[in-house]
Amino acid sequence: MLRFAPSPTGDMHIGNLRVALFNYIVSKQRNEELIVRIEDTDKERNIDGKDKEILDLLSLFGIEYSQVIYQSENVRFHTAMALQLIHNKKAFSCFCSSDWLDKKRDEAKEEKKAYRYDDACRNLPDELVIDNMNPFTIRIKKPDETIVIKDYIKGDVSFEPKDVDSFIIMRQDKTPTYNFACAVDDMLSDISLVIRGEDHMSNTPKQALIRNSLAYEKEIEYAHLPIILNDSGKKMSKRDDASSVKWLLEEGYLPDAIANYLILIGNKPPKEIFNISEAIDWFDLEKISKSPARFDIDMLKHINREHLKNLDAKELSRYMGFADNEIGELARVYLEEAGTTKELRSKIEPIFADKIIPDEFADSAKIMIETIKNSPYFEEYGDFKNYIMKESGLKGKDFFKPLRFILTGAGHGPDVAEIYKYIKNYIGEIVK
Known part of the structure; x- marks a missing residue:
């Protein structure tokens, strides 16, 4: 089972769409199901309707999935797993206040050290925990051994115990944190491979620790995709218009072309122009570049033009x-x-719109419009041109410039003879 797990907190980013595409392709290659998990536990940041917008976009791009799961519907399982961890002494109640923790973070910053929770509440006696009426979070106990995960792009990646502290899995209001909910949900759905952006790499050892602490035996594999850079060589963000899938569609880029480009970058396909079905035949996660991919809007436009031609x-x-x-x-x-x-x-x-004729050609255009309105139908441009020229008495630039404006609405463009082939049956609508 594979999963695509977006949050309904904003427009879909091209990085998220790339993740969805790769998950879909690999699910087809492996003949495994793909589920969509809407990670909606952050109620304050959720935007009404974004979940439907995400699902509509997946359909538009031809990304098929077997079911949709809302993470908020699994809260009872998150709570049950947290209680199990406490019962098995794999987690503990933490009464440290936010002010105290902020103080510790500031001290670490002053000492130029990475902040790690100091396990102040890890070994509190049971009677102190029971009698304590202060608000508390639940923290999982940090690992004792190195955590190693298999990554199809990065290779085997190791995380030392010192790099993973006793982090919070349940907040004071007893809602699950992102990593805890994510790890539990992956277990519930029997996920075999997680494909996501490399900005999630720091979350991976935490989720592995949660599964290990719950004695989950299945090894989940990973593929962390390199980030996509903008023209300035920085990670694309919401400030970059082209980062929004919605914006690209509104600008006139075809779904097939966008998918083609997102699969192409950081990859070595057998050909430049292809569709998703073709990509399923040759796509290989292990051949994805380890380096960040730079987003090139001109290249996307070139690919889009080729798809339009097709x-x-x-x-x-x-x-x-x-x-x-x-x-x-x-x-x-x-x-x-x-x-x-x-x-x-x-x-x-x-x-087909009302024409705006430059003043210098206004008189010639008026004569030409009347001539065209009264002319018979001509199959060939040459015959049409010769008739209008003869009947109007116009020549040179007083003929050709007004004619272009009248027929195309522009002063420059493709050969009028080529355009005439396809508008000759619409002359009555065009020349008003």
Whole structure:
């Protein structure tokens, strides 16, 4: 069993989508189920509707899953496991106040040391614990031995006991912390492999310690994906527009192209342009680069253009608000200078909109518009052009410039003869 475990606290990040894609691909390769676990225990940060938005995006990208689990529904299991740890002397009640712990953190900072909880409450006598009426958290006892995890990208990774302190698993309000809920849920779902971003690496030994302390015998494997960098070489954040999957879609990038690019970066596929189904045949976690991947919006646009080219004409036309082959072929002409559906619409829409003619061509355009309105239908551009030129008496730039503005709504662009092939049946709508 594999899992994709997003939090409903904001727009889906491209790093999260990449994790979802990799989990889906590997689940298909292994013939194992993929579940979606909505990690919604942080009630204060949850945003209404984000869970549905996440699921809708997964469907849009063709990521199939067997079930959806809400982490908040497992709280009774988290509580039961915490009680089991206390019963087995693997966890203890901690009465240290927030002020006291902040003081210890400040002292560690002044001494330029990594803060570690000093186990002040670890060995309190039972009678002191029972009689203590102060609020308390529950901490798991730190490990005595080195924790080793298998990572398909990083190799075997070791964590020494000194690097994992007795951390909190249940807060004072008796809600589970992230690592505790995550570890218990992975056990409940019989997860075999966890694919996630390398920013979770520090959580891995903590979750392994929880499972070990609960005597869970199954070894969970890992693959921690390197981070994605922005143009400045820094980790992509919410401040980077391109980090949002929603933003990319609104800008006119196709789901297939976004998926293609996210699978491509940090990888060595047999070809540059592919779909998810093809990636299932050759994808190999162990061949993912260990280095961070840099996000290149120009490369994404190139890939998006290639996917647009591969669409059949009628499907391409739907992105322009039409449903016929001619407009699809017209859009294909503009793919030489446009790389997204948004850019394509900015080329096609002016053709059918009211035209803004520069003042220097206004008189010529007026004459030409009337001529075109009264002209017969012409199959070939050459015949159309010759007729309009003869009937209007216009020549040179007084002919060709106004004609381009009238037919395309722009002063520059592809050859008008090429455009005419696909708009000749729409002349009555275009020239008003």
